[in-house]
Amino acid sequence: MSSARLTRLLRSASFRLALVYAVLFIVSAGALFATVYVTASAAMQNDMSAVLRTEALQLAEVHRRSGLAGLAEQIARRMNFRTRGPIFYLLQAPNRRVVVGNLPGMPPVNGVIDFVPERSTAEAEEERPKLMGFGITLSDGSFLLVAQDANRLADMQHAITRAFAWAGGLTLLLAIAGGVWLGSTFLRRIDTITRTSRAIMEGDLSARIPVRGTHDEFDQLVTSLNDMLARIQQLMDGLRQVSSDIAHDLRTPLGRLRQHLEDARERAKTTADFDAATEAAIAEADGLLETFSALLRIAQVEAGAQRSGFAMLDLSALVRSIGDAYQPSAEDSQHRLQIHVEDGVSLTGDRQLLAQMVSNLVENALHHTPAGTTVSLGLRRDGAGFSLEVADDGPGIPEAERDKVFDRFYRLDRSRSTAGSGLGLALVKAIAGLHGLSVRLEDRKPGLAVVLGAP
Numbered sequence: 001m002s003s004a005r006l007t008r009l010l011r012s013a014s015f016r017l018a019l020v021y022a023v024l025f026i027v028s029a030g031a032l033f034a035t036v037y038v039t040a041s042a043a044m045q046n047d048m049s050a051v052l053r054t055e056a057l058q059l060a061e062v063h064r065r066s067g068l069a070g071l072a073e074q075i076a077r078r079m080n081f082r083t084r085g086p087i088f089y090l091l092q093a094p095n096r097r098v099v100v101g102n103l104p105g106m107p108p109v110n111g112v113i114d115f116v117p118e119r120s121t122a123e124a125e126e127e128r129p130k131l132m133g134f135g136i137t138l139s140d141g142s143f144l145l146v147a148q149d150a151n152r153l154a155d156m157q158h159a160i161t162r163a164f165a166w167a168g169g170l171t172l173l174l175a176i177a178g179g180v181w182l183g184s185t186f187l188r189r190i191d192t193i194t195r196t197s198r199a200i201m202e203g204d205l206s207a208r209i210p211v212r213g214t215h216d217e218f219d220q221l222v223t224s225l226n227d228m229l230a231r232i233q234q235l236m237d238g239l240r241q242v243s244s245d246i247a248h249d250l251r252t253p254l255g256r257l258r259q260h261l262e263d264a265r266e267r268a269k270t271t272a273d274f275d276a277a278t279e280a281a282i283a284e285a286d287g288l289l290e291t292f293s294a295l296l297r298i299a300q301v302e303a304g305a306q307r308s309g310f311a312m313l314d315l316s317a318l319v320r321s322i323g324d325a326y327q328p329s330a331e332d333s334q335h336r337l338q339i340h341v342e343d344g345v346s347l348t349g350d351r352q353l354l355a356q357m358v359s360n361l362v363e364n365a366l367h368h369t370p371a372g373t374t375v376s377l378g379l380r381r382d383g384a385g386f387s388l389e390v391a392d393d394g395p396g397i398p399e400a401e402r403d404k405v406f407d408r409f410y411r412l413d414r415s416r417s418t419a420g421s422g423l424g425l426a427l428v429k430a431i432a433g434l435h436g437l438s439v440r441l442e443d444r445k446p447g448l449a450v451v452l453g454a455p
Contacts, residue, residue, distance in 0.1 A: 017182075026168050033164040040160060044153050045132075049112050052134035055087065056146045063138050068093070071102040071144070086149055087118075088131060093289030094141035101145075109135045114150060130154075150214035189218055193225070205233040253291075257284040293424065298423065300429040301353065315347045315354070316379060319388065322358045323377045326366070334371035337362075340378040345386045347454065349435045357431040358426040361390040361450050369394030374445075388437075391449035397441065398401065406439070425450075 063071040068091075075089045098105045113133050131233050133147030187369060189323040192209060199207040208229060209222045264277030323339035330337035349353070358377075365375040373394040378388055397405060407413035431453055432439045442449040 015177075019175065019179055021170055022179075025171055025175070029164060029168055029171065033160070037157065037160050038165075041153060041157055041187055044156055048132055048148055048150075048153070052132065052146050052148060056134045056136050059146065060136055060138060063140075063142070064146070068099065068138075068140065068142055071138075071142075075100050079396070088133070088145075088147040088149075088263065090143070090145040090147075091242060092143040096143075099142070103131075103145065103147065106145070109145075110137055111135065113145075115147075127280070158262055176261050185362055189222075193222075200229065205229075205236055253284050253288055257281055257288070260284065298427050298430045301427070301434050309350055310348050311351075312346055312348050313351050314345075314346045315386070315388075316341050316343050317353060318351065319358055319377065319379045322355060322362065326359075326362050330366055330375065333366055335366050335369070336372075336374040337366075338374060338376040340376065340380070342380045345379055345381060347435065348385075353431045353434065357428050357452075358388070358390075364424055365390055365392045365394075374388070385454035387454075388452040389443075391444055391447060393444065393447035396443060396446060396448040405441075 052454065053365045059071060059074065062074045065073070070351075072091055072357055075091055078087070079100075088101070088103050090103040090106070092105055092108070093099055096105055096107075106115070111134065114130065115133065115134055116130050116384065130150045131147040132150040133145050135145045151154055172332060196207050196209045208226045211219050211222050211226070213219070260277050260315075261282040268274045268277055320339065320341045321340070323337065327337055355380075362375070362377060363371075369375070369392050373392050375392045377392070378387075378389045378391070406425045428450075429439055438453045440451050440453075442451055
């Protein structure tokens with residue numbers, strides 16, 4: 001591993017997090033060690049003192065029944081047949097003469113005592129053990145001491161210390177190894193995101209971050225990022241398409257506008273000629289302004305700018321009022337407009353946008369079907385949602401072109417001779433998407449239906 005990568009690894013958040021958890025664990029283990037150490041030491045010390053006290057009281061009872069000689073005999077017997085580990089005894093007469101025992105004489109001390117016995121000549125070169133004893137002065141002034149090797153307690157304490165030292169060291173090593181592994185994994189994922197980001201910055205908008213399929217937090221983040229990238233690509237493609245469509249589809253009206261102005265400059269001789277040229281130019285300019293207004297409207301809707309003004313509204317009443325408003329226009333164009341609206345259908349949304357969406361669908365049906373066609377406007381409940389439908393029995397749309405009619409400026413060949421910009425259905429799709437509605441085209445044989453559905 002290179003020094004640069006190692007430095008980057010050691011600075012990674014995952015490695016630092018692993019070290020922080022390791023330190024917290026070691027601190028917790030230290031607190032546990034102190035508790036176990038103190039508790040175990042106190043328990044063993046109490047156990048040893050209880051054993052010694054019991055032994056001393058039993059021997060005191062022997063002295064009470066059998067006197068000093070009987071006690072000396074009992075101690076000698078216990079020294080020869082030890083069944084409870086290495087126990088040391090000392091029995092001193094009132095004049096401090098050692099009667100029996102394997103400890104040197106010492107001043108009498110009652111109760112628990114920790115001491116190191118004095119060296120004898122034979123033990124001058126040997127290490128003297130540290131002892132814990134229990135002393136008692138007998139009724140005749142004799143002194144009895146029962147003791148055990150206190151190094152057993154120290155050995156136990158050393159064993160606890162070693163165990164926790166090994167455990168702490170192993171934990172620290174595992175934490176460092178885990179931090180290195182987590183850091184490497186984290187850096188690989190970050191490097192993947194970095195490479196994808198660079199590819200996108202270099203122009204490959206289709207690049208996506210690979211998902212590992214573990215469904216962890218990182219995968220969820222990557223999925224969200226990929227969805228965001230897909231949305232950005234969609235918006236960029238739409239922007240590119242809009243730019244291209246504007247360049248192609250607005251060239252004709254701009255050319256006509258320029259032609260009208262040139263004709264007025266070169267051929268107009270009278271005021272009436274100038275007025276006619278001006279009216280034609282104004283009409284072309286109005287058409288251009290209407291197209292740009294529609295484009296701006298679509299952009300605002302797709303950006304979700306109106307979502308903050310959403311409110312609950314009665315969709316049934318709105319659809320019915322739009323149908324009633326278009327009845328005279330349908331009669332004038334010799335169409336039959338049928339309205340079938342169920343009551344009680346409501347929706348949270350923008351009333352003005354929803355009204356424009358329904359109006360665009362009804363206008364398209366009336367405008368692009370021949371006289372005598374029946375157009376139906378329907379709204380009905382569909383499970384927990386609803387279905388809004390505008391249908392007709394006219395010529396319909398070829399199947400190959402149904403996915404294209406929602407694109408900006410797209411127009412069927414038979415509609416190119418009629419007025420319009422080809423933005424009506426694009427605005428319908430944008431408004432439906434803003435309100436979470438699905439849009440689909442259905443072939444009614446004859447005719448076509450535009451169906452908007454809410455889940």
